[in-house]
Structure formats: C-alpha cells, structure tokens
Amino acid sequence: MQRALTLCLLLNSTLLPGQVDITQKLYSPDELKTDLRFLVSTLENIHPNLYAATSKEKFYQDVEALELGLTEPITRLEFARKLIPLTTALGDGHTSVYFPQEERSEFLKQGGKVFPFDVLIRNNRLYITTNYSSDSTLTGVVEVISINGLRTPELLNQLRPYVSAELDFYRDIRIQRSFRSLLWYVLGYADSYDLELVINDLPVRKYVEGITSAQFQAAALHRLVNQNAKPYSLTITPERFAIIDFRSMTDKKRFARFLDSAFQVIRNETIQHLAIDIRNNGGGNSQLGDLLFNYITDKPYRQVDRMEVKASKEMKHYFRQRYVKWYMYPLMPVAVFNKQARLYAFGKPGKIQVVEMKKLIKPKNESLKFKGQTYLLVSHYTFSSANMLADAFKCYNMGTVIGEETGGVLIAFGDVIPIQLPNTGLAAGCSYKKFIHPCSDDTLRGVKPDVEIVSEPADKVSGRDPVMEYLKEVIKN
Incomplete structure (x- = not known):
C-alpha cells in the first residue's frame, strides 16, 4: 500500500516524456496572437458596455501595438505582463486577466523568498505595517522610500496597471493587499531586498532577507490566532454595545443561523447600540445583505434600481x-x-435585457428585530456586494455610516463569467451585468460616509482604531 502511494506521488510530480512544464513553456507569436484575439472577441461578446471608461479606438490601438510586439516566443507569465494592463485600462473592477498561479506556486515550492512585510499605501507613499522579517529594529512608523533602487512613486506607478478598479484609491487598496505577490509577478523581485527607509523620522538603509512561504504562513497563522478570521462574528464590548464583524458575504444558510443567534444575544443583553463592521468586506452574495436588513430595519428598500444583463x-x-x-x-x-x-x-447573443426593480423589498417582521441605534462601518476596501449593502443602508436611512468612502461605485459592472485563453490557459473574468444602485448619480464615486474618519499609518502600526474610538465616544455621550 505504501509503495503504491509513493509510486502515485512520483507519477503525479514527474513530467512524462513529451510533456512540457507549463511554467517554463515558450509560446509562439502565433499562439499568443490567437489568445489575444480570442480575449478581445470574448470580452466584447460578454460585457454590456466594454468601452464605458475608455474608447474603443484607444483600446484597439493598444491591442494592435501589443500584437505587433509579439515577435518572439515567450512564457505565459511574460505574456500576462503584457496582457493584463490592456484589460485593467477598461476601468471595470470585475474585469481583468489574472496572473497565472502555477508559476508563483512553483517559485514558492522551490524555496523562493518573498517580501517579508505587510504594507499600507497612503497618498502615494508606502509604509510597513507588519514585520515578518528577522530584523527586529524595524519598529514604529516605517516609511519605504525605495525598494531595490526603485523609488516608491515610480514603483507604485509600475504596479498600478496590473490591478483593475474604477476608483484610484481602491486600486491602491488592492495593490497593498497583493503587494508581496505583485513585486514578484510584475518586477521579478525575490530573495533579498535593498530598502531605503525612514524609521521614526530617521533615514536608514537596510538589506533584508526575504522569507519562504512556510515561514510566512507560520507567521500569518500566528497572527490569525490573535485576530478574528471568521467571515462573521459578534462581540459585546465592555461599553455595552454590539459589533457584528461582517468580513465576507458567503454561505447564506450559515449566515442566517449566525444572525438568528447573534440577535438573540443582542436581545437578551438589552443592547441599544449596534455597529456592523464591513471595512474588511470585499463582497460576495448580495442576498446576505437582504438577510441582515430583516433584523435592523422596517423600511422598504432595494439594493438595485435597475440591472442590464447581456446575453452571449x-x-x-x-x-x-x-x-x-x-x-x-x-x-x-x-x-x-x-x-x-x-x-x-x-x-x-448581443441582446441586453433591462430589468427594472420597481418593487421595494419589505423586510420580514423578525421577532428579533433590533430597535436601537445602528452604525455601519465602511472603508476603501468595501466593494461589490458589500458596497451594495452600504448604499442601501445609507440611501434608506437605516443608520449612520462611519469611516471612509467605499471602494465600489454606485453604477457598476459585475457578476463575472470566467474565461480561459485557448493556448496559454491564462484565466480571466468579465462582467456581464450592469447595476444601477439607489441614490446613484452620474458621478463615479463610492458610498460616502456620514462621518469620515481616516486612519493614519501610525494607527495601523500601533493597532489603534480611530473609528471604534469615535463610536465609543458617541455612545458614551
């Protein structure tokens, strides 16, 4: 039995004669051009308004320039570096080609070392917020002036074309959350890092060794043990207000059970102030928003005014x-x-059906409906279905919105159809719906908070939460 298992593992991990390692394979110019044409054609088939943010003429100029540049065989990672900026320029946060995961996995499996820090991007400047390296002197507010000789503004400008977003600040949020992998995918940075820093106002130069995937996962797991990693949870604070930390709009049945349990506790504890925290919520199933509204409002509402769906x-x-x-x-x-x-x-194919949401949704008369003051906490990361929740909450006056403008917009494309390119196998996604949300206008914007509170780099480093501090003070007074 053990021998058979070993043999299976060897067969699965060894290339057979005639097979080529997909991470090293070179694709001919004809194969790459075929993939490019397939991508353009498929995006035009699926998307309800592909050229809403950029002109078709400009897009085709970029396509032609890219095609003319495909003169030599290259790997699919090199092809992705050329292709992704073409799709992110379309200005749809749900539509893009993705970097291939197998290449990254192989690099990590071979012991490749990654950037050993979490970062914060603020006003075109870069700060270290979490230090996973062996250098314990990197404490306090640490600003990154350059990495491997590339100064921060130029470095960020080189990364931005690889991230799709409607709003510039949301693009930077996505970069900081994927900073470690983007350094490798885009710039090829690995193993060790030459850093120019400012530590507590003093200029410093550091040569820092990267960390392996195993080291990072162990450090990240240690942090998760001390943080809340659940998709939703309830906390009753010493100040006697409740916090629902709502991080992911997933698993409708599980969320329904959670809500029933959470609001039973809130009722039993006679809580009068409730904060719903969606600052770390990037979206998911919008039906979870409807379930939540059943417990916090009697007001009829809708999350979408109109939807345009394109057939293909x-x-x-x-x-x-x-x-x-x-x-x-x-x-x-x-x-x-x-x-x-x-x-x-x-x-x-090509038909766009307009669905007018004429009826308002009347929340169910839940026996556990909360009657006190409700606050919704939002951030630049709040996106997609979480943004829909925030918009309905504010538009129908369900409570007070506190924090930063959301990363999603009020007229947005979404609901993604996956795409796979025929030769390289690169994956992509494309929106096939357009959503017009309540209280939207012609402005490209997210949901603006009633009370704006922006965290500073020092807050991130120290763990201070000015939004929660403000909320505690409001409730106290």
Missing part, C-alpha cells in the same frame, strides 16, 4: 454548466415563461 453564448454556456444539472434538461422549455430565465437559456 459564453453567458448561456456558463449558466447551463453551473446551474442546470443533466436531469433538469427536460424542464428547460419552462424557462420561456420567466423573462430573466428566458434570457439566460435562450437569449439572442
């Missing part, structure tokens, strides 16, 4: 593959009786 062969294939099981095929004709299902199953 890719959308219909994705819909059938994901939602229609083989035993449901005989029932497919029934879809003609439902307008939206008819579009998904039989819609003519």
Whole structure:
C-alpha cells in the first residue's frame, strides 16, 4: 500500500516524456496572437458596455501595438505582463486577466523568498505595517522610500496597471493587499531586498532577507490566532454595545443561523447600540445583505434600481454548466415563461435585457428585530456586494455610516463569467451585468460616509482604531 502511494506521488510530480512544464513553456507569436484575439472577441461578446471608461479606438490601438510586439516566443507569465494592463485600462473592477498561479506556486515550492512585510499605501507613499522579517529594529512608523533602487512613486506607478478598479484609491487598496505577490509577478523581485527607509523620522538603509512561504504562513497563522478570521462574528464590548464583524458575504444558510443567534444575544443583553463592521468586506452574495436588513430595519428598500444583463453564448454556456444539472434538461422549455430565465437559456447573443426593480423589498417582521441605534462601518476596501449593502443602508436611512468612502461605485459592472485563453490557459473574468444602485448619480464615486474618519499609518502600526474610538465616544455621550 505504501509503495503504491509513493509510486502515485512520483507519477503525479514527474513530467512524462513529451510533456512540457507549463511554467517554463515558450509560446509562439502565433499562439499568443490567437489568445489575444480570442480575449478581445470574448470580452466584447460578454460585457454590456466594454468601452464605458475608455474608447474603443484607444483600446484597439493598444491591442494592435501589443500584437505587433509579439515577435518572439515567450512564457505565459511574460505574456500576462503584457496582457493584463490592456484589460485593467477598461476601468471595470470585475474585469481583468489574472496572473497565472502555477508559476508563483512553483517559485514558492522551490524555496523562493518573498517580501517579508505587510504594507499600507497612503497618498502615494508606502509604509510597513507588519514585520515578518528577522530584523527586529524595524519598529514604529516605517516609511519605504525605495525598494531595490526603485523609488516608491515610480514603483507604485509600475504596479498600478496590473490591478483593475474604477476608483484610484481602491486600486491602491488592492495593490497593498497583493503587494508581496505583485513585486514578484510584475518586477521579478525575490530573495533579498535593498530598502531605503525612514524609521521614526530617521533615514536608514537596510538589506533584508526575504522569507519562504512556510515561514510566512507560520507567521500569518500566528497572527490569525490573535485576530478574528471568521467571515462573521459578534462581540459585546465592555461599553455595552454590539459589533457584528461582517468580513465576507458567503454561505447564506450559515449566515442566517449566525444572525438568528447573534440577535438573540443582542436581545437578551438589552443592547441599544449596534455597529456592523464591513471595512474588511470585499463582497460576495448580495442576498446576505437582504438577510441582515430583516433584523435592523422596517423600511422598504432595494439594493438595485435597475440591472442590464447581456446575453452571449459564453453567458448561456456558463449558466447551463453551473446551474442546470443533466436531469433538469427536460424542464428547460419552462424557462420561456420567466423573462430573466428566458434570457439566460435562450437569449439572442448581443441582446441586453433591462430589468427594472420597481418593487421595494419589505423586510420580514423578525421577532428579533433590533430597535436601537445602528452604525455601519465602511472603508476603501468595501466593494461589490458589500458596497451594495452600504448604499442601501445609507440611501434608506437605516443608520449612520462611519469611516471612509467605499471602494465600489454606485453604477457598476459585475457578476463575472470566467474565461480561459485557448493556448496559454491564462484565466480571466468579465462582467456581464450592469447595476444601477439607489441614490446613484452620474458621478463615479463610492458610498460616502456620514462621518469620515481616516486612519493614519501610525494607527495601523500601533493597532489603534480611530473609528471604534469615535463610536465609543458617541455612545458614551
């Protein structure tokens, strides 16, 4: 048995004759050009308004320039470096080509060392917020002036084309959350790092060794033990107010059970002030927002005023593959009786169906409905379905919004169809819906808080939370 298991592992980890390591394979110019044309065609098929943020003429100029530059065989990682900026320039935070994960995994598996810090980007400046390195002198407020000779403003300008976003500040949020991997994917930085720093107002130069994936995971796990990593949790503070830390809009059934339990505790404890914290929520299933509203408001509302859905062969294939099981095929004709299902199953490619959400949703009369003061905590990271929640909360006056402007916008594209390029296998995603949210206007903006509070780099380093401090003071008074 043990021998058989060992043999299987060897076969799975060893390339057979004729096989080529996908992370090292070189793709011909013709293969790359085929992938490029496939990508452009597929994006145009799927997206309801691909050229909302950039002109078709400019996009095609960039496509032509990229195609003309494909003259030599290159790896798919090198191809991704050329291709991703083409899609992020479209200005849709849900539409992009992604860096290939296998190359990164192979680098880490071979003992490659990564940047040993978490960072904060603020006003085009870069700060270290968490130190995983062996250098214990990097304490207090540490600003990064340059990495490997590349000064911070130029470094950030080189990373920004690889991240999709509608708003500039949300682009930087995404960069800081993926900074470690982007340094490797975009710039090839690895193993050791030459840093120019300012530590507590004093200029310092440091040569810092990177850390392996195993070292980083061990350090990150240690931090998670001391932090809340659950998708949602309830805390009752010594000041007698409740905090629902809502980090991820996933698992509708589990969230329903959590809400029932949490609001039972809130009722039993006679809590009068409730903070719902979605500062670390990047979205998910918007139906979880509806479940939450059942417990905090009696006001009718809707999260979307209008939705525009584009039919395409890719959308219909994705819909059938994901939602229609083989035993449901005989029932497919029934879809003609439902307008939206008819579009998904039989819609003519290129047709855009406008769905007007005329009815307001009336929250269920939950026996555990909270009657006290409700506060919603938001940040630049609040995005997608979490942004929808924040917009409805503010638009229908369910309470007070505190924090930073959200990273999502009020007229947004979303609901992503996955794409895979035929030759390189690079993955991408493309929006096939447009959402117009309540209280939106022609301004490209997120949900603006009623009370704006911005954390400083020193707050991040020390663990101080000025939003919570403000909230405690408000409740106290």
